Amino acid sequence: MTPVTEAVTPSASTTLDSLTPLLRAWLPRQRWFAGKGRPVTGFTPVAVTQLLPRGGRLDLFHVLLRVHQPPESAHPGDCYQLLIGAREALPPRLAPALIGHVTRGPLAGRTVYDALYDRRPAEVLLEALRTRARVGGLRFERDPRQEIRPHLVARMLAAEQSNSSVVYGDTFILKLFRRVVPGVNPDLELPQALAREGCPRVPAPTAWLRAELAEQPYVLAVLQPFVSGAADGWELALRELAKGEDFTAEARALGRATAEVHTALARALPTVTLGRAQLGPMVDGMTERLTAAVQAVPALGPYERGLRSAYTALAELAAGGRTWTAQRIHGDLHLGQCLRAPSGDWSLIDFEGEPARPPAERRLPQPTVRDIAGMLRSFDYAACSVSSAPARWAHDCRAAYCSGYAEVSGRDPRTDPVLLRAFETDKAVYEVVYEARHRPDWLPVPLSAIRRLAVSDPH
Numbered sequence: 001m002t003p004v005t006e007a008v009t010p011s012a013s014t015t016l017d018s019l020t021p022l023l024r025a026w027l028p029r030q031r032w033f034a035g036k037g038r039p040v041t042g043f044t045p046v047a048v049t050q051l052l053p054r055g056g057r058l059d060l061f062h063v064l065l066r067v068h069q070p071p072e073s074a075h076p077g078d079c080y081q082l083l084i085g086a087r088e089a090l091p092p093r094l095a096p097a098l099i100g101h102v103t104r105g106p107l108a109g110r111t112v113y114d115a116l117y118d119r120r121p122a123e124v125l126l127e128a129l130r131t132r133a134r135v136g137g138l139r140f141e142r143d144p145r146q147e148i149r150p151h152l153v154a155r156m157l158a159a160e161q162s163n164s165s166v167v168y169g170d171t172f173i174l175k176l177f178r179r180v181v182p183g184v185n186p187d188l189e190l191p192q193a194l195a196r197e198g199c200p201r202v203p204a205p206t207a208w209l210r211a212e213l214a215e216q217p218y219v220l221a222v223l224q225p226f227v228s229g230a231a232d233g234w235e236l237a238l239r240e241l242a243k244g245e246d247f248t249a250e251a252r253a254l255g256r257a258t259a260e261v262h263t264a265l266a267r268a269l270p271t272v273t274l275g276r277a278q279l280g281p282m283v284d285g286m287t288e289r290l291t292a293a294v295q296a297v298p299a300l301g302p303y304e305r306g307l308r309s310a311y312t313a314l315a316e317l318a319a320g321g322r323t324w325t326a327q328r329i330h331g332d333l334h335l336g337q338c339l340r341a342p343s344g345d346w347s348l349i350d351f352e353g354e355p356a357r358p359p360a361e362r363r364l365p366q367p368t369v370r371d372i373a374g375m376l377r378s379f380d381y382a383a384c385s386v387s388s389a390p391a392r393w394a395h396d397c398r399a400a401y402c403s404g405y406a407e408v409s410g411r412d413p414r415t416d417p418v419l420l421r422a423f424e425t426d427k428a429v430y431e432v433v434y435e436a437r438h439r440p441d442w443l444p445v446p447l448s449a450i451r452r453l454a455v456s457d458p459h
C-alpha cells in the first residue's frame with residue numbers, strides 16, 4: 001500500500017481549474033448532486049489535497065468544491081466532496097466513473113474519473129484511517145479501541161444514494177458525504193452517542209475523516225462495521241409483498257428497534273418540553289415547507305387547504321395547553337435505513353437527517369413521532385409500489401410497527417393522532433418534492449398519501 005503523501009499544493013488548485021468544463025457537465029448528472037434543475041455557473045475550490053505522489057500511474061486528489069448556482073444572493077453555493085483520479089486511460093471496468101478527458105493544464109492528456117469507484121484509491125483512504133494520517137487539512141481519525149486490519153479489499157457499493165459508500169472486505173463500510181457542511185455531523189454524533197449507551201441497534205463508528213477549513217470543522221466520512229449478509233427493510237418488504245407474505249412480525253420488530261434507539265438517544269442527549277411557544281415555530285416550518293412544495297410541484301395545489309388543516313389542528317392542541325417531549329431522533333427513518341442481519345437482528349443506519357434540511361435544523365430535538373411517521377410512510381410506499389399488494393398490507397404493518405414501538409417504549413404513537421397526522425403530512429410533502437426532483441416516476445406514490453392525508457380527520 002502506497003502511503004498517503006503530505007501535500008496540499010497551490011498547483012493542485014491550478015490542476016482543478018483545467019477540469020472545470022468536465023466537472024460542469026459531470027456533476028449535475030450525479031444522483032447525490034442536490035442542485036438539480038439549476039444551471040452551474042462556476043466553481044470555487046475550497047480545498048484540494050493531493051493524496052498520492054504526482055507523476056505515477058495514478059494521480060489522486062481529494063477535492064472540496066463550492067458549486068455556484070443561481071440565485072447567488074440567496075445561497076453561497078453547496079460544497080461537494082470528490083475523490084478525483086487521473087490515469088493515462090481508464091480500464092473498461094471504470095467506464096461508469098468517467099468524468100472526462102483533460103485537454104489542458106498539468107493533467108493534459110490524462111483521463112479523470114470518480115476514484116471512489118476504483119479499488120486502489122479507496123484503499124488509500126482506509127489505510128489513512130488505519131494509520132491515523134494527517135494530510136494537509138485532512139485528519140484521518142480512529143477510535144483507539146477499534147482495530148482496522150491492513151490490506152482489506154475495497155468495493156464500491158452499487159446503490160448510489162445521497163452519499164457514496166465503499167465496503168472493505170465485508171468488514172467495514174465507509175460513507176463519504178457528498179454535500180458537506182461545517183459543524184457537527186449527526187451521522188457521526190448520534191451513532192457515537194448510541195455506542196456510548198451500549199445500544200446494539202446501530203453500528204458503532206470505527207473511524208472518521210475530519211477537516212479543519214477556514215477555522216470551520218467538517219466531518220467528511222465515517223467508517224463503521226459492515227453488517228455482512230444483511231438485507232435492508234425495503235428489499236425485504238418488497239420481496240415478501242411479491243410473494244403475498246405477511247410482514248407484520250418484521251414490522252413489529254422494527255417498531256421495537258426504533259423504540260430502543262429512541263430510548264437510548266433520550267438517555268444520551270438532552271430532551272426538551274415543547275409547549276405552545278416551541279410548537280409554533282415547528283408548525284410554521286411545516287407550513288412553509290408546504291407552501292414551497294406547492295410552488296415546486298403544482299400537482300399538490302388542490303390539496304393544500306386540506307393538508308394545512310393537519311397543521312392547524314396541531315397548533316390548536318398546543319394553544320389549548322398540550323405539551324410534548326422532544327429529543328434527538330434519526331430524522332429520515334424509512335425501510336431503506338433498516339438492515340436485518342442474517343441473525344434476524346435489526347440495525348438502523350444513516351443518521352444524517354433529511355438531506356434537504358438545513359444542518360442546524362437537523363440536530364434540533366424533535367418529537368419521536370417524526371421518525372415513526374417516516375416508517376409508517378415507508379410501509380405505504382412499499383404497498384404502493386407492488387401492484388399485487390394485498391389491500392390491508394400497509395395498514396397491518398403500520399399497526400404492528402406501532403404495537404412493537406409501544407411494547408418497548410410504553411407509548412403507542414396512535415394515541416396522539418393529531419401529532420401523527422401532522423408529521424405524516426410533513427413527510428409526505430417532503431417526499432413529493434424529493435420524488436419530483438430525483439425520481440419523477442415515483443411521484444404518484446406520495447401523491448396517493450397526500451390525497452388521504454388532505455381529507456383525513458383524526459378525531
Ligand SMILES: Nc1ncnc2c1ncn2[C@@H]1O[C@H](COP(=O)(O)OP(=O)(O)O)[C@@H](O)[C@H]1O
Pocket residue numbers: 157159160161162163164165173175203224225226227228230232336337339349350352
Ligand atoms: N453498517 C452497514 N452494514 C451493511 N450495509 C450498510 C451499512 N451501512 C450502510 N449500508 C448500506 O449502504 C447503503 C447506503 O448507506 P446510507 O447510510 O443509507 O447512505 P446514504 O446517505 O447515501 O443514503 C445502505 O442502503 C445499505 O445498503
Ligand SMILES: O=P(O)(O)O[C@H]1O[C@H](CO)[C@@H](O[C@H]2O[C@H](CO)[C@@H](O)[C@H](O)[C@H]2O)[C@H](O)[C@H]1O
Pocket residue numbers: 161162163234332334335336350354355374377378379381382431434
Ligand atoms: O436514503 P436517503 O437518505 O438517500 O433518503 C432519501 O432517499 C429515499 C429514497 O431512496 C427517500 O425515501 C423514499 O423512498 C423510499 C423507497 O425508495 C421509501 O421507503 C421512503 O419511505 C420514502 O420516503 C427519502 O425520503 C430521501 O430522504
